[in-house]
Each structure stands twice: as C-alpha cells, then as structure tokens.
Amino acid sequence: MTDQAEGYTTADGRKIGGVVMEMKNITLRFGGVVAIHNISFDIREGEIRAIIGPNGAGKSSMLNVISGFYTPSEGEVWYKGAKRPPMKPYEVARQGVARTFQNIALFEGMSVLDNVMTGRLTHMKAGILPQMIWKGRAEAEETENRIIAERVIDFLEIQHIRKTPVARLPYGLKKRVELARALAAEPTILLLDEPMAGMNVEEKEDMCRFILDVNDEFGTTIALIEHDMGVVMDLSDRVVVMDYGKKIGDGSPDEVRNNQDVIDAYLGVQH
Amino acid sequence: MLHDIFIAPFQDMFSAPDFLLQVLWEGLVSGILYALIALGFVLIFRSSRIFNFAQGIMVVFAALTLVGLHAMGVPAWICVLLTLGVMFVLAMAIERVVLRPLVGQPDIILFMATIGITLFLIGFGEIIFGGENKVMITEELGIPTGSWTLEPFGGLLILEQKDVTAVVVAALLVIGLLVFLSRTQMGRAIRALGDDSQAALSVGISLHTIWVLVWFIAGIIALVTGIAWGARAGVSFALEVIAYKALPVLMLGGLESIAGAIIGGLMIGLLEKLFEIYWGQPLMGGNTETWFAFVLALLVLLFRPQGLFGEKIIERV
Ligand SMILES: Nc1ncnc2c1ncn2[C@@H]1O[C@H](COP(=O)(O)OP(=O)(O)O)[C@@H](O)[C@H]1O
Numbered sequence: 001m002t003d004q005a006e007g008y009t010t011a012d013g014r015k016i017g018g019v020v021m022e023m024k025n026i027t028l029r030f031g032g033v034v035a036i037h038n039i040s041f042d043i044r045e046g047e048i049r050a051i052i053g054p055n056g057a058g059k060s061s062m063l064n065v066i067s068g069f070y071t072p073s074e075g076e077v078w079y080k081g082a083k084r085p086p087m088k089p090y091e092v093a094r095q096g097v098a099r100t101f102q103n104i105a106l107f108e109g110m111s112v113l114d115n116v117m118t119g120r121l122t123h124m125k126a127g128i129l130p131q132m133i134w135k136g137r138a139e140a141e142e143t144e145n146r147i148i149a150e151r152v153i154d155f156l157e158i159q160h161i162r163k164t165p166v167a168r169l170p171y172g173l174k175k176r177v178e179l180a181r182a183l184a185a186e187p188t189i190l191l192l193d194e195p196m197a198g199m200n201v202e203e204k205e206d207m208c209r210f211i212l213d214v215n216d217e218f219g220t221t222i223a224l225i226e227h228d229m230g231v232v233m234d235l236s237d238r239v240v241v242m243d244y245g246k247k248i249g250d251g252s253p254d255e256v257r258n259n260q261d262v263i264d265a266y267l268g269v270q271h
Numbered sequence: 272m273l274h275d276i277f278i279a280p281f282q283d284m285f286s287a288p289d290f291l292l293q294v295l296w297e298g299l300v301s302g303i304l305y306a307l308i309a310l311g312f313v314l315i316f317r318s319s320r321i322f323n324f325a326q327g328i329m330v331v332f333a334a335l336t337l338v339g340l341h342a343m344g345v346p347a348w349i350c351v352l353l354t355l356g357v358m359f360v361l362a363m364a365i366e367r368v369v370l371r372p373l374v375g376q377p378d379i380i381l382f383m384a385t386i387g388i389t390l391f392l393i394g395f396g397e398i399i400f401g402g403e404n405k406v407m408i409t410e411e412l413g414i415p416t417g418s419w420t421l422e423p424f425g426g427l428l429i430l431e432q433k434d435v436t437a438v439v440v441a442a443l444l445v446i447g448l449l450v451f452l453s454r455t456q457m458g459r460a461i462r463a464l465g466d467d468s469q470a471a472l473s474v475g476i477s478l479h480t481i482w483v484l485v486w487f488i489a490g491i492i493a494l495v496t497g498i499a500w501g502a503r504a505g506v507s508f509a510l511e512v513i514a515y516k517a518l519p520v521l522m523l524g525g526l527e528s529i530a531g532a533i534i535g536g537l538m539i540g541l542l543e544k545l546f547e548i549y550w551g552q553p554l555m556g557g558n559t560e561t562w563f564a565f566v567l568a569l570l571v572l573l574f575r576p577q578g579l580f581g582e583k584i585i586e587r588v
C-alpha cells in the first residue's frame with residue numbers, strides 16, 4: 001500500500017497523501033558507535049508515523065537527523081520532493097519542521113504564552129528594524145501571531161496557565177506546553193520525541209487525544225517516537241521499528257505486530 | 272568615632288534634606304547609566320555566554336566616532352545616525368570575524384577574544400581620531416546645557432539640564448529595551464536563546480542574527496552612555512572606566528538577570544554617592560567612588576554568591 005505515489009486511505013477513512021519526507025540510506029556514527037545503520041523510510045502527508053524500538057535503538061537520533069540537530073554520516077534527506085542540503089536546525093525549523101524533545105526543552109524563565117509565541121518565530125517576516133521600532137507591519141504581525149498562539153493555547157486547554165512561568169509547571173503540563181509551542185509554528189511536519197513518557201494514565205489519555213485531534217483538525221503530519229506499544233498501536237497509521245540502529249520492521253501496526261523480527265527484538269522483550 | 276559613623280551622617284541628611292536630594296540626584300544620574308551598560312553586558316552574556324570586556328571601549332569608540340565625524344563637518348544629527356551605522360557594522364564584523372569562528376570554544380577563549388576586540392578598537396580609534404581629549408558636541412546635538420534651580424524644603428537643588436536629558440534618554444532606552452524584550456518576537460528570541468539554546472534552535476532562532484542584534488544593542492547603549500558621560504567629562508579613553516562600574520553592578524545583580532542589572536545599577540549609583548558624601552569625604556578623605564562599588568559587591572557576594580537577584584547558580588550533576 002505504501003508504494004502508491006498518491007497515498008492511501010486509512011481504516012477510519014482519513015486520506016493520506018504523497019511522500020513529504022523521505023530518509024534514504026541514513027547512517028549516523030558517533031566515533032565508533034553506529035547509532036543509525038543504513039535506514040530508509042518515508043513519511044506521508046497527513047499520516048501519523050511512529051518510530052518504535054527499545055532504549056538506545058537510535059530513535060531520538062533519527063528525529064535529530066530529521067530536525068537537523070544531527071548531520072547524517074551517510075545518506076540523504078528528501079523533503080517535499082527535493083534533496084535537502086546539510087542544514088542548521090533553525091533552517092529546518094523555518095522549512096516547517098517543528099519538534100519536541102525527549103527531555104522537555106522549554107524556556108523555563110518565560111511565561112507559557114511567551115513560550116508558545118516563540119513557536120511563531122519561524123513565521124517572522126518583518127526585519128529587525130521594524131521590530132525595534134515596533135510599528136505598522138511588526139505590530140500587525142504581533143497581533144496575528146498572538147491570535148494563532150491563543151488559538152493553540154485554547155486547543156490544548158492550557159488557558160488557565162497562560163501567564164504562568166513555565167518553571168513552575170508540573171511535568172505533564174510542561175509536555176503539553178512544548179507541544180503547544182511546536183503547534184504554534186503551524187508545521188508541515190510535527191516531530192514528537194516520546195510525548196507521553198513519564199506521564200500518568202490520565203495525562204497519557206489527554207496527550208493521545210490531542211495528537212489525534214491535531215492530526216484530524218489541522219491535517220498535520222506527525223512523526224512520533226513512543227515507548228508504550230499499546231499507545232503506538234492505537235495512534236499510528238504506520239510504524240517503523242528500530243533495534244540497535246537497524247530498521248527491523250516497517251508497516252501498519254498490524255503488520256508490525258505480526259513481524260517475527262519485531263516480536264523477537266522488541267515485543268518479546270519485557271520493558 | 273561610632274558617632275561619626277552611625278549617627279552624624281544621618282543627622283546631616285535630615286538637617287539638610289535639600290542637599291540629600293542633590294546627592295541622590297547625582298547618584299541617580301550615574302546609576303541609570305551603570306544600569307544601561309550592565310544591561311548591555313547581560314544581553315550579550317545571556318545569548319552567548321560571553322563576558323564582554325569590550326563594552327567599555329565601545330563607549331569610547333562610539334563617542335570618538337560621533338565627535339570625529341562632526342569635526343569633519345557632518346551635521347550633528349547625521350553624525351548620530353552614521354555612528355549608529357558604524358556600531359551596526361561593528362556588531363556584524365564582531366559576529367562574523369570573532370564569534371562565529373570561535374563558537375563552541377571555552378568561555379575563557381571568548382572572553383580573551385573580547386580583550387582582543389578592546390585592543391583593536393583602542394588602536395583603530397587612535398589611528399583614525401587621534402588619542403587626545405575631545406569635547407562632546409553637547410550643544411550641537413540640541414542638549415540643553417543650562418541648569419534648573421529648585422527649592423525643596425526651602426533649600427536648594429540644582430539640576431544640570433544635560434544630566435536631566437541623560438536620565439530621561441537613558442530611562443527611555445531602558446524602558447524601550449524592556450518593552451522590546453517582552454513584547455516583540457525578536458525580544459522573545461533574545462530571551463529564549465538565553466534560556467535554552469537547543470530549544471531556541473528548534474523554533475527557528477538563528478544564533479548569528481541574535482548575536483548581531485545584541486552586540487548592536489550594546490553599541491546603541493555605548494553611544495548613549497558615551498554622549499551622556501562625555502558631556503560631563505569630555506571624550507577620551509578614560510571614559511572606558513565608567514563601563515567597568517558595570518562589573519560590581521553585575522556582581523550584585525547577577526550576570527543573567529535583566530531586572531538585576533537595572534536595580535543593581537541604580538543601587539550602586541545611589542549608594543556610592545551617598546557613601547562618598549556622608550562617610551567618604553568626612554571620614555576617609557574622599558575619592559571613595561573609585562572602589563566603593565567593588566567592596567560593596569564583594570561583601571554581597573560573600574553572602575549571596577549568585578548576586579542579589581541572580582537566578583540560581585547552574586549546577587551540573
Ligand atoms: N550526541 C551523541 N553522542 C554520542 N552518542 C550518541 C549521541 N546521541 C546518541 N548517541 C548514541 O546513539 C545510540 C542511540 O541513542 P538514541 O538515539 O538516543 O536512542 P533512543 O532514542 O532509541 O533511545 C545510543 O547508543 C547513544 O548512546
């Protein structure tokens with residue numbers, strides 16, 4: 001099903017489009033450690049794509065390659081039909097790739113609203129001077145950014161903490177604020193590194209619902225790393241399975257669940 | 272003796288409240304300029320972990336450029352714009368030639384690099400503008416040079432109009448900066464980078480842009496300080512020392528705290544003046560302003576190593 005250029009229709013009737021991001025034969029080495037070994041896979045428009053695998057499998061490294069934090073030792077990244085030259089993370093962000101981190105990376109000293117507003121930085125049009133003079137265009141832009149930030153804040157149900165400094169928030173809410181900041185960028189692709197790690201059951205359910213809603217309402221393409229197999233099976237359209245830096249499975253949750261390599265390497269192992 | 276230290280100064284303050292006001296005013300004038308310079312330090316430190324030794328020489332360089340351009344016959348206000356342009360080019364050059372190649376080097380290397388910038392600017396400034404003292408083009412800039420006499424408590428309070436101008440301009444600049452930092456996207460980007468550089472990259476913030484920006488802001492601050500201080504003391508390389516007053520301000524306020532820089536600057540300006548007039552001159556032969564701020568800062572550091580308002584000291588486990 002993944003061979004069709006036009007995409008596919010999911011069981012619940014969502015239309016998945018063509019390939020928007022493609023990793024071709026990616027290898028990533030840190031000195032002697034091979035974190036990613038010759039992995040290829042694609043991400044299609046509108047889908048929820050999961051990357052799973054045991055600890056140390058190289059999942060975060062893969063996300064870091066996609067978001068430009070790591071430069072692959074070998075292989076190519078294709079984005080929107082073009083080969084992407086080596087890029088700095090901020091350049092990748094400006095191309096419409098937003099992300100969250102496994103160990104929350106928020107601006108702790110700033111309010112929730114300001115954190116979400118920084119998500120709009122990728123859309124900055126007015127230059128430095130208009131910003132400094134704070135007039136006309138810069139003002140209009142500020143208003144527009146503010147509207148979008150508030151919309152995201154409403155959507156993720158964090159209105160009550162808009163003005164709270166992030167440092168004072170509990171872990172679960174921080175995770176949600178980080179998602180809000182990424183969403184504010186109105187990204188083409190949203191990368192989530194273990195969005196539910198360390199959460200209690202109720203928080204996990206909320207986060208699941210938000211991820212599905214984001215995908216559903218805005219049509220945002222989402223690639224996420226998750227540890228909790230149940231969650232992955234419920235959420236994702238297609239799954240890449242990694243183990244020791246290698247890809248050992250790729251397909252629908254059902255296909256992956258029945259793949260013997262995956263069962264041996266991952267499902268069979270108790271975590 | 273105890274009487275002279277603990278009682279007499281306060282008796283003096285209350286018996287001549289108009290004079291006390293005069294002293295506080297003088298302290299405020301210096302204090303707001305210290306605050307401004309410290310703010311420049313803090314912005315650069317937060318966004319690049321660089322302790323900018325060159326801030327002092329930038330004050331001199333900006334003032335020299337302004338006066339030097341005017342000596343060539345350029346109208347005063349055009350000189351201001353041109354000097355701002357020069358400070359912008361300087362910011363870009365520093366980012367390109369010094370910061371970018373040294374990115375990721377240990378902090379001490381970057382600190383040394385700012386000493387290099389200092390030496391370069393001293394040499395460059397002397398070659399172009401000469402080393403001799405110059406007069407600030409105060410009147411040409413439309414800064415009033417008269418004074419106002421007030422009579423609070425039936426006494427006398429003299430406000431030099433150029434000091435009033437300096438306070439107003441510096442205060443506007445501080446307020447403007449605060450608004451810029453808190454209400455604009457570029458301002459948020461500066462704060463964000465100071466807070467978490469990884470996260471900053473992930474939302475599309477370019478280190479290079481922010482570095483140019485904060486060094487340019489430091490340049491603007493240098494020009495304003497140079498004009499204000501130059502109007503009182505003339506323009507020479509000695510001006511540099513006022514920037515070193517930012518050191519104790521930073522020790523008090525913390526290297527990363529914007530509020531700390533402002534409050535610390537005002538505190539030091541006011542306290543060093545009060546100390547000089549009521550304790551220094553009667554008891555110690557005066558001239559205490561050269562060292563008072565440093566001693567005060569050291570005392571504070573003994574009890575609060577992170578400064579008075581410093582965000583917690585970062586500990587890596
Ligand atoms: N910056 C780095 N420097 C050195 N080794 C790294 C770095 N990032 C990841 N690794 C190594 O790459 C491997 C994969 O790590 P990671 O991508 O974090 O796995 P996962 O997210 O699947 O748990 C690990 O062996 C890890 O130690």
Ligand SMILES: [Mg+2]
Pocket residue numbers: 059060061102
């Ligand atoms: Mg990981």
